[in-house]
Amino acid sequence: MRGELCIGFASILSFASMMLLIFLQVGQINTSTIPRKIAMVKVNTSGYGAALEAALFNPIFGLYTINASAPLQTEQGLRQLYEFGLYSYCAFVDETKGTCGNHTIGEQFKPYDDITADMFSNYSFLSSTLIPETTFQDSKYLGQSSKAAYWMILFGTICAALALLTGIAKNNLTFFVSAIFSIGGSVILLIGASIWTVMIKKSQAINTAVNPLNQVKIGITVTEGNGLFILWAAFVCLFVSVIPYMLSCCTYRG
Numbered sequence: 001m002r003g004e005l006c007i008g009f010a011s012i013l014s015f016a017s018m019m020l021l022i023f024l025q026v027g028q029i030n031t032s033t034i035p036r037k038i039a040m041v042k043v044n045t046s047g048y049g050a051a052l053e054a055a056l057f058n059p060i061f062g063l064y065t066i067n068a069s070a071p072l073q074t075e076q077g078l079r080q081l082y083e084f085g086l087y088s089y090c091a092f093v094d095e096t097k098g099t100c101g102n103h104t105i106g107e108q109f110k111p112y113d114d115i116t117a118d119m120f121s122n123y124s125f126l127s128s129t130l131i132p133e134t135t136f137q138d139s140k141y142l143g144q145s146s147k148a149a150y151w152m153i154l155f156g157t158i159c160a161a162l163a164l165l166t167g168i169a170k171n172n173l174t175f176f177v178s179a180i181f182s183i184g185g186s187v188i189l190l191i192g193a194s195i196w197t198v199m200i201k202k203s204q205a206i207n208t209a210v211n212p213l214n215q216v217k218i219g220i221t222v223t224e225g226n227g228l229f230i231l232w233a234a235f236v237c238l239f240v241s242v243i244p245y246m247l248s249c250c251t252y253r254g
């Protein structure tokens with residue numbers, strides 16, 4: 001009976017991990033025009049207009065668009081809030097109204113490129129001189145890292161599913177295989193979650209960056225999205241499931 005309990009506990013944990021990871025991804029594949037609510041990272045640009053005005057001593061017109069459905073990356077105006085996910089990113093003109101970009105497998109997190117591609121060309125030119133150099137602009141590093149992290153998350157999902165499935169056949173060998181999958185999966189998820197955490201922390205350098213003309217903050221804020229917490233929760237579930245899987249494989253007497 002104790003063996004049954006142990007394996008039941010392991011199955012619940014790997015199931016929880018798998019569901020969190022599926023939720024994390026499906027929440028972003030959703031193709032409806034209503035933007036999804038799960039994001040890895042959010043970029044709030046609402047202070048940028050004021051920062052630009054303060055730096056140039058001139059009123060800024062038409063930096064932002066109020067048209068929620070204007071297509072992205074076509075110089076139609078900046079949005080207040082950008083939410084980046086694993087498959088696409090969405091841009092919002094206010095709390096609720098926004099539009100999403102194309103869905104891409106292994107979407108690259110390139111906040112600076114995506115944001116400046118929405119500005120009229122004279123503003124994107126200005127931005128390239130006014131926004132101080134930080135990791136936020138390092139699209140090569142952020143793009144490559146986010147793509148790598150995407151594959152880690154996908155493989156981690158597959159490992160969690162395989163751990164769950166092989167654990168269903170009740171014998172010591174399959175529990176051993178499950179333990180291997182949950183160990184492998186949690187290592188991969190740990191790498192993926194760490195990459196995202198480091199990327200977000202590093203791009204948050206923009207939060208305190210000041211523009212060189214007047215030493216005033218640039219008005220762009222990077223914050224973690226709920227997707228990052230879901231990813232860490234999925235890692236913890238799969239990691240903890242290693243213990244009952246290992247116990248089961250050594251002690252189960254079917």
Ligand SMILES: *[C@@H]1O[C@H](CO)[C@@H](O)[C@H](O)[C@H]1NC(C)=O
Pocket residue numbers: 044045046047081094095
């Ligand atoms: C963006 O930042 C501004 C100013 O810091 C804040 O008032 C606003 O609520 C933020 N928007 C969102 C959607 O978080």
Ligand SMILES: *[C@@H]1O[C@H](CO)[C@@H](O)[C@H](O)[C@H]1NC(C)=O
Pocket residue numbers: 067068069070071
């Ligand atoms: C908003 O953008 C869409 C797509 O480009 C366009 O069809 C629509 O006419 C625009 N709405 C306004 C009010 O400009």
Ligand SMILES: *[C@@H]1O[C@H](CO)[C@@H](O)[C@H](O)[C@H]1NC(C)=O
Pocket residue numbers: 072073101102
């Ligand atoms: C989306 O895809 C279309 C067609 O491939 C392309 O023209 C457009 O620029 C893409 N939009 C974004 C935001 O990448």
